[in-house]
Amino acid sequence: MEREGTYQKLFGFLGNAIAAFPDLRQGKNRHYSMADIARGAFGVFFCQSPSFLAHQQLIEQAQGRNNGRTLFGVERLPSDNHIRAHLDGVDPRLLRSVFQLTSEHLIKEKVLERFRSVGNTLLVALDGTGYFSSESIHCQQCSVAHHKDGRTVYTHSVVLAAVVAPKIAHVIALQPEFIRPQDGTDKQDCEQRAARRWLEEAAPLYSDLDITLLGDALYATQPLIQKVLDAEMGYLFTAKEDSHKYLYEEITSLEKLGEIHFLERKHWTGRKHQIWRYRWVNGVRLRNSDDSLNVNWAELTISGEEGKKTFHTACIGSHLVSEENVEEVVQASRTRWKIENENINTLKTKGYHFEHNFGHGKEFLAQTLLSLNLIAFLFHTALELLDHRCALIRATLPRRDTFFQHVGVLTQYMCFQGWQQLMLLMLEGLRLSDPDG
Numbered sequence: 436m437e438r439e440g441t442y443q444k445l446f447g448f449l450g451n452a453i454a455a456f457p458d459l460r461q462g463k464n465r466h467y468s469m470a471d472i473a474r475g476a477f478g479v480f481f482c483q484s485p486s487f488l489a490h491q492q493l494i495e496q497a498q499g500r501n502n503g504r505t506l507f508g509v510e511r512l513p514s515d516n517h518i519r520a521h522l523d524g525v526d527p528r529l530l531r532s533v534f535q536l537t538s539e540h541l542i543k544e545k546v547l548e549r550f551r552s553v554g555n556t557l558l559v560a561l562d563g564t565g566y567f568s569s570e571s572i573h574c575q576q577c578s579v580a581h582h583k584d585g586r587t588v589y590t591h592s593v594v595l596a597a598v599v600a601p602k603i604a605h606v607i608a609l610q611p612e613f614i615r616p617q618d619g620t621d622k623q624d625c626e627q628r629a630a631r632r633w634l635e636e637a638a639p640l641y642s643d644l645d646i647t648l649l650g651d652a653l654y655a656t657q658p659l660i661q662k663v664l665d666a667e668m669g670y671l672f673t674a675k676e677d678s679h680k681y682l683y684e685e686i687t688s689l690e691k692l693g694e695i696h697f698l699e700r701k702h703w704t705g706r707k708h709q710i711w712r713y714r715w716v717n718g719v720r721l722r723n724s725d726d727s728l729n730v731n732w733a734e735l736t737i738s739g740e741e742g743k744k745t746f747h748t749a750c751i752g753s754h755l756v757s758e759e760n761v762e763e764v765v766q767a768s769r770t771r772w773k774i775e776n777e778n779i780n781t782l783k784t785k786g787y788h789f790e791h792n793f794g795h796g797k798e799f800l801a802q803t804l805l806s807l808n809l810i811a812f813l814f815h816t817a818l819e820l821l822d823h824r825c826a827l828i829r830a831t832l833p834r835r836d837t838f839f840q841h842v843g844v845l846t847q848y849m850c851f852q853g854w855q856q857l858m859l860l861m862l863e864g865l866r867l868s869d870p871d872g
């Protein structure tokens with residue numbers, strides 16, 4: 436069973452968090468423990484199979500055992516209705532420790548060291564995304580918009596956080612911060628306020644990691660940057676001429692004085708030559724006020740040989756920019772796209788049914804199910820990074836969702852004693868030699 440180590444370790448983090456779930460049920464209907472209900476829901480997400488529990492009922496009837504028990508520790512298989520009814524009262528914040536403990540485990544196993552980038556820091560991208568919208572279904576945690584045409588629209592959004600690295604395809608999910616009505620204020624919550632809460636709550640947990648935060652132009656404001664600096668983190672946020680008018684006036688003035696540095700590099704794409712032109716300057720005032728912060732600015736413009744511009748990006752940040760590191764700084768800032776592409780897009784399109792409505796609930800259900808889904812995504816990544824067998828199978832199959840679709844199908848027909856038995860069967864089927872054999 437020693438080989439089950441990684442899987443058991445990760446699952447233990449989840450099991451401990453689930454053990455602290457409150458049991459708000461009253462009277463009858465306590466046939467299923469809260470642990471069974473939460474573990475059963477997780478099984479659905481981990482196997483990316485909405486019918487996972489129904490299939491395990493069938494296997495139980497046929498074989499007297501099922502994967503819910505052997506892989507996920509579910510004693511009695513709950514139904515989807517039990518999950519909807521009983522997870523609704525569970526605050527998703529109770530799952531935050533799973534993200535923290537998993538990232539600590541990845542640090543201990545020296546996996547996160549490979550992700551280090553500019554200034555030897557870890558890049559953590561923050562980005563807000565919507566995951567629910569309806570004109571009828573709603574709960575206490577919905578954001579509400581009353582439109583001029585009389586429609587009322589209920590939505591859920593979340594600020595996702597993930598460790599990203601320029602040359603690594605994997606992203607490692609950190610705890611999310613939900614955009615939701617806050618006690619003590621009538622103001623609608625928004626991405627910036629949620630990002631500030633993320634900094635207040637997550638920063639102390641990750642303060643030893645030496646983090647550079649990445650975010651779009653929405654994050655590049657003085658109050659948010661001040662919060663980042665207070666949290667002793669670095670940052671690289673997108674800067675835009677239309678959203679940072681004063682900053683760009685300063686840059687134009689500095690340019691007239693010959694203070695803007697530049698560097699040109701020729702790149703061969705395999706088909707054509709490109710000119711990559713970097714410009715940068717340190718210590719520019721962010722806004723027109725006495726207490727303005729000074730920021731370091733860097734820009735990249737890519738042009739074809741004929742001079743036509745094909746790409747432009749600019750960022751402001753805490754890292755001092757020089758000829759030696761300007762390419763690395765801009766590359767780190769551009770890595771922000773991975774939270775949209777590798778993280779949000781994967782969750783929405785690669786089998787995670789991120790926007791699929793498993794059930795909304797009246798209180799927390801939509802958020803708690805989303806958190807369990809994110810944890811499934813995190814565990815899949817961690818297993819790929821830590822389990823050699825999983826990594827080899829995953830690399831052999833064309834896509835990430837193919838791998839988990841296969842896991843989903845196999846667990847519909849066979850009962851596995853543990854994760855490694857499942858991995859060995861897949862290795863054998865693909866005629867791959869066991870990397871741990």
Ligand SMILES: [Zn+2]
Pocket residue numbers: 572573574575576577578589590591795801
């Ligand atoms: Zn809602």
